[in-house]
Amino acid sequence: MKNKITDNEVKLEFLSKSNNEAFARISVAAFVSQLDPTIEEISDIKTAVSEAVTNAIVHGYEDKMGIVTVICKIHENEVYIEISDSGKGIENVEMAKQPLFTTRPNLERSGMGFTIMESFMDELNVQSILGLGTKVTMKKKIKQTEEVEDMPVTLEEALRG
Amino acid sequence: MITNFYEKDKLLVFKINEEIDECSVKNIRRKADYEIERFMPREVVFDFDSVTFMDSAGIGMVIRKVQAGTNASEVKQKLQI
Ligand SMILES: Nc1ncnc2c1ncn2[C@@H]1O[C@H](COP(=O)(O)OP(=O)(O)O)[C@@H](O)[C@H]1O
Ligand SMILES: [Mg+2]
Numbered sequence: 001m002k003n004k005i006t007d008n009e010v011k012l013e014f015l016s017k018s019n020n021e022a023f024a025r026i027s028v029a030a031f032v033s034q035l036d037p038t039i040e041e042i043s044d045i046k047t048a049v050s051e052a053v054t055n056a057i058v059h060g061y062e063d064k065m066g067i068v069t070v071i072c073k074i075h076e077n078e079v080y081i082e083i084s085d086s087g088k089g090i091e092n093v094e095m096a097k098q099p100l101f102t103t104r105p106n107l108e109r110s111g112m113g114f115t116i117m118e119s120f121m122d123e124l125n126v127q128s129i130l131g132l133g134t135k136v137t138m139k140k141k142i143k144q145t146e147e148v149e150d151m152p153v154t155l156e157e158a159l160r161g
Numbered sequence: 162m163i164t165n166f167y168e169k170d171k172l173l174v175f176k177i178n179e180e181i182d183e184c185s186v187k188n189i190r191r192k193a194d195y196e197i198e199r200f201m202p203r204e205v206v207f208d209f210d211s212v213t214f215m216d217s218a219g220i221g222m223v224i225r226k227v228q229a230g231t232n233a234s235e236v237k238q239k240l241q242i
């Protein structure tokens with residue numbers, strides 16, 4: 001019998017070191033796997049998380065050390081991911097979200113981070129205050145492959161068929 | 162990353178077999194630049210077949226490598242994805 005999915009939540013906090021990018025996306029993928037996502041859905045989520053965490057580390061904290069926080073929640077078949085930093089913040093969020101926009105072209109950045117988050121997830125929301133930090137929230141519905149009928153819960157129901 | 166140089170065709174092939182993100186791309190780039198300097202190939206191929214994960218850091222690397230290829234007259238860098 002397949003368990004009915006219940007709400008669940010995890011919170012990760014880690015230093016803004018670039019080798020934590022892999023840790024963050026793998027942890028989120030492992031947590032989300034309880035929803036039985038497809039390989040494609042998992043890979044979309046991993047990429048979006050990687051983009052947001054990299055941004056927090058590279059742009060938010062630049063060369064300073066800080067804490068990146070990742071909160072991941074599951075509600076029914078929807079995944080909610082929140083990635084925040086207390087770094088330098090974004091001056092103009094709308095501009096930052098434009099494809100190919102980057103403030104650091106010298107670092108070989110492609111300016112595609114937000115575009116990828118937007119297209120791989122169902123919803124993207126960016127809140128930022130200069131000098132205080134940035135919070136990126138994303139949502140994605142995991143498609144249920146087959147809706148498994150609920151098993152009868154009482155003897156009465158079972159006997160009735 | 163596995164590097165292969167084919168002397169006859171002056172062809173340098175990089176087979177990337179790790180995840181490509183902001184963290185790993187630095188090493189890939191450093192190694193690729195070093196090998197290109199060392200072998201002076203006529204053609205460079207990046208083989209992404211064994212890449213299991215790639216985010217926009219990979220796109221950044223590819224774009225820069227293509228630009229480098231079109232700017233330099235002697236080094237032609239070819240992309241096979
Ligand atoms: N967490 C953040 N803190 C500060 N600035 C950010 C943050 N995330 C994104 N930005 C800004 O938004 C721009 C666009 O981000 P993105 O689309 O990921 O492209 P890239 O990272 O390649 O520059 C960045 O160049 C940076 O200026
Ligand atoms: Mg980015």
